[in-house]
Amino acid sequence: MKLESTSEHVNQNLLNIQYAVRGPIVTRAAQIEKELEEVQALVACPQLLSSPDIPDDVKARARELLADCTKGSVGAYSPSQGLLVVRRRAAQYLSTRDGVPAYPEQIYLGSGASDLIKAVLSLFGGDVDGKPPAVMIPIPQYPVFSGTLSELGIQQAHYYLDEAQGWALMADELERSWTEASKGSAVRALVVINPGNPTGQVLTRENMEEIIKFAHRRRLFLLADEVYQENIVSKPFLSFKKVMHEMGAPYPSMELASFITASKGWAAECGARAGLVEIPRLTETARRAFEATRAVAQCPNLLGQCALDCVMKPPAPGEPSYEQFARELATVRRTLCERTATAHKKLNSIPTFSCNPIDASMFAFPRFSVPSRAAAAARAHGMTPDEFYCLRLLEETGVCVVPGSGFGQAEGTLHFRTTILHPREEFNYMMEQIANFHVKFLKEYEDERSEG
Amino acid sequence: MKLESTSEHVNQNLLNIQYAVRGPIVTRAAQIEKELEEVQALVACPQLLSSPDIPDDVKARARELLADCTKGSVGAYSPSQGLLVVRRRAAQYLSTRDGVPAYPEQIYLGSGASDLIKAVLSLFGGDVDGKPPAVMIPIPQYPVFSGTLSELGIQQAHYYLDEAQGWALMADELERSWTEASKGSAVRALVVINPGNPTGQVLTRENMEEIIKFAHRRRLFLLADEVYQENIVSKPFLSFKKVMHEMGAPYPSMELASFITASKGWAAECGARAGLVEIPRLTETARRAFEATRAVAQCPNLLGQCALDCVMKPPAPGEPSYEQFARELATVRRTLCERTATAHKKLNSIPTFSCNPIDASMFAFPRFSVPSRAAAAARAHGMTPDEFYCLRLLEETGVCVVPGSGFGQAEGTLHFRTTILHPREEFNYMMEQIANFHVKFLKEYEDERSEG
Numbered sequence: 001m002k003l004e005s006t007s008e009h010v011n012q013n014l015l016n017i018q019y020a021v022r023g024p025i026v027t028r029a030a031q032i033e034k035e036l037e038e039v040q041a042l043v044a045c046p047q048l049l050s051s052p053d054i055p056d057d058v059k060a061r062a063r064e065l066l067a068d069c070t071k072g073s074v075g076a077y078s079p080s081q082g083l084l085v086v087r088r089r090a091a092q093y094l095s096t097r098d099g100v101p102a103y104p105e106q107i108y109l110g111s112g113a114s115d116l117i118k119a120v121l122s123l124f125g126g127d128v129d130g131k132p133p134a135v136m137i138p139i140p141q142y143p144v145f146s147g148t149l150s151e152l153g154i155q156q157a158h159y160y161l162d163e164a165q166g167w168a169l170m171a172d173e174l175e176r177s178w179t180e181a182s183k184g185s186a187v188r189a190l191v192v193i194n195p196g197n198p199t200g201q202v203l204t205r206e207n208m209e210e211i212i213k214f215a216h217r218r219r220l221f222l223l224a225d226e227v228y229q230e231n232i233v234s235k236p237f238l239s240f241k242k243v244m245h246e247m248g249a250p251y252p253s254m255e256l257a258s259f260i261t262a263s264k265g266w267a268a269e270c271g272a273r274a275g276l277v278e279i280p281r282l283t284e285t286a287r288r289a290f291e292a293t294r295a296v297a298q299c300p301n302l303l304g305q306c307a308l309d310c311v312m313k314p315p316a317p318g319e320p321s322y323e324q325f326a327r328e329l330a331t332v333r334r335t336l337c338e339r340t341a342t343a344h345k346k347l348n349s350i351p352t353f354s355c356n357p358i359d360a361s362m363f364a365f366p367r368f369s370v371p372s373r374a375a376a377a378a379r380a381h382g383m384t385p386d387e388f389y390c391l392r393l394l395e396e397t398g399v400c401v402v403p404g405s406g407f408g409q410a411e412g413t414l415h416f417r418t419t420i421l422h423p424r425e426e427f428n429y430m431m432e433q434i435a436n437f438h439v440k441f442l443k444e445y446e447d448e449r450s451e452g
Numbered sequence: 453m454k455l456e457s458t459s460e461h462v463n464q465n466l467l468n469i470q471y472a473v474r475g476p477i478v479t480r481a482a483q484i485e486k487e488l489e490e491v492q493a494l495v496a497c498p499q500l501l502s503s504p505d506i507p508d509d510v511k512a513r514a515r516e517l518l519a520d521c522t523k524g525s526v527g528a529y530s531p532s533q534g535l536l537v538v539r540r541r542a543a544q545y546l547s548t549r550d551g552v553p554a555y556p557e558q559i560y561l562g563s564g565a566s567d568l569i570k571a572v573l574s575l576f577g578g579d580v581d582g583k584p585p586a587v588m589i590p591i592p593q594y595p596v597f598s599g600t601l602s603e604l605g606i607q608q609a610h611y612y613l614d615e616a617q618g619w620a621l622m623a624d625e626l627e628r629s630w631t632e633a634s635k636g637s638a639v640r641a642l643v644v645i646n647p648g649n650p651t652g653q654v655l656t657r658e659n660m661e662e663i664i665k666f667a668h669r670r671r672l673f674l675l676a677d678e679v680y681q682e683n684i685v686s687k688p689f690l691s692f693k694k695v696m697h698e699m700g701a702p703y704p705s706m707e708l709a710s711f712i713t714a715s716k717g718w719a720a721e722c723g724a725r726a727g728l729v730e731i732p733r734l735t736e737t738a739r740r741a742f743e744a745t746r747a748v749a750q751c752p753n754l755l756g757q758c759a760l761d762c763v764m765k766p767p768a769p770g771e772p773s774y775e776q777f778a779r780e781l782a783t784v785r786r787t788l789c790e791r792t793a794t795a796h797k798k799l800n801s802i803p804t805f806s807c808n809p810i811d812a813s814m815f816a817f818p819r820f821s822v823p824s825r826a827a828a829a830a831r832a833h834g835m836t837p838d839e840f841y842c843l844r845l846l847e848e849t850g851v852c853v854v855p856g857s858g859f860g861q862a863e864g865t866l867h868f869r870t871t872i873l874h875p876r877e878e879f880n881y882m883m884e885q886i887a888n889f890h891v892k893f894l895k896e897y898e899d900e901r902s903e904g
Contacts, residue, residue, distance in 0.1 A: 041492075273751070
């Protein structure tokens with residue numbers, strides 16, 4: 001008897017997961033914000049509360065957080081939904097942001113946004129009237145969506161962002177995708193990523209209104225991945241919740257889940273695994289189901305919840321930590337502005353490359369092309385042309401980018417995603433390496449063709 | 453159009469989740485171990501590394517952990533599998549424990565054991581030759597198993613622990629359960645909880661050997677929930693891995709997943725959400741599936757990984773933190789010994805109560821009975837008798853225990869689970885309250901009967 005076989009019939013859903021960006025990709029870009037570090041240190045080790053080196057506002061916040069912890073310790077479980085003090089602070093943040101009331105009981109903390117995206121998507125697993133469920137996701141998209149849908153056994157209905165229109169989300173493309181998917185499946189929800197990842201665009205208000213009307217007309221639950229809301233270069237951020245409310249009835253009563261994380265924005269505390277979802281409206285049954293799956297996960301880690309608290313209410317003017325925070329925030333914002341502009345300019349100067357203006361996020365997602373001989377060489381290696389290209393780039397220059405096929409891309413196009421928040425010299429060096437490599441790569445495969 | 457309906461067809465699997473122990477139950481029992489707190493504070497806020505108040509061994513460990521973090525910061529993502537430095541330390545812990553080699557590449561860190569239990573169980577989602585999958589779990593069991601199986605849409609095959617034999621796990625009962633479940637489903641895996649939760653028994657070596665032989669014969673993947681291994685009162689802990697190896701071929705080549713957590717043992721750092729699973733053997737395909745689902749979860753929180761590191765290698769004799777650690781550890785162990793003995797004695801002194809000796813864990817799970825009038829009153833309130841009883845206990849005494857039906861119990865029996873690691877006076881007060889309440893409760897319903 002071969003005992004290896006006890007796991008032989010493995011869940012096919014897991015094998016269908018594609019997840020391009022885990023592994024060597026360094027998404028960590030901004031410097032850790034010091035006030036947040038200190039709050040984490042204090043709540044982890046409260047005897048530091050007597051240290052003269054810790055500012056008073058940091059101590060006050062740590063005391064407030066500890067007061068909401070069971071037995072005053074981050075070593076205890078919290079409610080599955082998260083500490084009330086943090087959810088209150090998040091409600092305040094959301095109310096101020098949108099000018100629309102937000103409530104702690106409609107906010108759930110999680111181990112990063114990914115954890116909560118999975119929990120919300122899991123609501124839609126299960127056939128409806130004999131039809132398998134489907135969820136609409138953009139192409140390109142961030143693979144947490146495709147990966148999680150695969151894992152849950154939910155079909156993906158793709159809609160394509162329009163690269164020629166600065167990655168706009170066109171209403172007729174939504175309609176096309178819905179119509180096609182509805183033939184064989186029950187389309188349940190629409191995922192919108194705004195600001196875009198990997199594409200870095202920010203939707204216009206008009207575009208958001210079209211999307212909301214479409215979701216309303218087709219009775220779709222709207223998942224708004226808004227995790228890059230603090231990474232926008234030039235315009236103010238508009239949430240889907242705010243736009244729905246400003247559109248007036250019937251839109252404010254639509255079902256919506258909006259995600260925020262401590263891993264992005266100025267904090268960029270990826271390692272804290274802390275995020276939240278606001279779900280203003282949900283049927284009673286769906287809320288019961290959602291809370292059941294949250295309970296099985298016990299609770300999000302407590303120090304992550306404390307980190308999120310700092311993100312929801314950064315130091316205010318007049319507080320001892322404010323000056324340092326403001327200085328660091330300004331640096332992060334200035335870096336983001338510089339890099340998005342430079343990346344856009346430099347990438348567009350490389351032969352065959354085109355890159356839309358980058359409004360937000362911390363990525364560039366340029367399009368490029370390669371000679372047909374290079375595509376053939378990729379096939380001979382059992383790779384897609386962009387995989388082959390990115391692997392060669394890595395091997396020859398040490399520059400690590402993620403092939404566009406990991407995010408999805410229109411048939412016949414090639415892209416890669418690169419982070420852009422490196423220190424300036426490193427960034428410039430990387431851009432130069434990409435440009436030089438590309439010219440050499442073109443020459444290599446064009447020469448081969450002329451020899452052939 | 454009623455827009456509430458976008459989430460109306462909610463995933464039935466989520467609604468099937470039962471999770472009795474989340475909520476008001478305080479499982480936090482032991483004092484936070486100071487060295488661990490300091491390590492967390494240091495890695496969160498490295499400028500504390502220059503503080504003269506922090507012992508040198510703590511500083512050395514923090515530096516070692518930070519050296520394995522991307523850019524030297526716990527603010528960055530780690531590999532999905534967890535920091536290598538922590539997995540190496542865990543491999544050393546496991547090798548020493550079992551006298552069998554363990555390898556970092558077979559160890560996966562997670563957000564507590566629950567997270568990893570779900571990931572392993574998800575391997576078995578999916579029909580086999582048209583038969584729905586089933587996993588065997590003990591009754592009583594810890595509801596992370598029943599809850600997760602519900603969520604994944606995997607059937608539960610129950611086997612009953614023998615209360616009359618000190619909650620022993622009888623091989624013929626395993627066989628009965630398997631045979632019955634195999635009629636309509638493909639039984640894929642066997643869950644064993646050792647030490648037991650909520651039952652607190654520790655399996656004998658002979659019993660473990662029988663279980664291993666059964667799993668081998670029936671080609672079942674063995675999930676060993678061994679999270680209470682550091683909470684055993686009197687005997688040394690025996691892992692399933694060690695017993696398999698000592699039995700010799702063919703057993704060492706069986707597939708096994710064994711879970712450890714920072715939430716139990718002397719550390720009891722529930723809020724850190726940190727655990728690990730060792731999976732020594734897995735088919736190539738199953739490992740690919742497992743790693744795919746781990747990648748979608750990004751990575752476990754970094755400060756939790758650091759906490760687990762401290763649990764895997766506590767301060768050693770000669771190190772500056774050792775004395776304090778040893779003192780606290782002795783207190784935790786002494787408290788556990790005292791409470792298990794006292795709980796056993798006191799609970800058995802209450803009329804109708806019986807409670808097996810408690811070898812381990814931090815719970816008592818006594819059996820009790822109530823007059824038939826009380827059972828009728830429960831039904832009239834739409835509750836099971838144990839729910840009704842525990843609710844009355846809470847309302848009348850403030851003592852919060854979890855009804856046995858949340859864990860499963862043999863038909864016609866009643867139990868509750870209570871934690872036992874309270875401070876001594878609080879514990880004695882609680883025992884007294886339970887005893888007084890029970891006598892009053894018996895009298896109330898027996899009187900009614902005599903009146904009836």
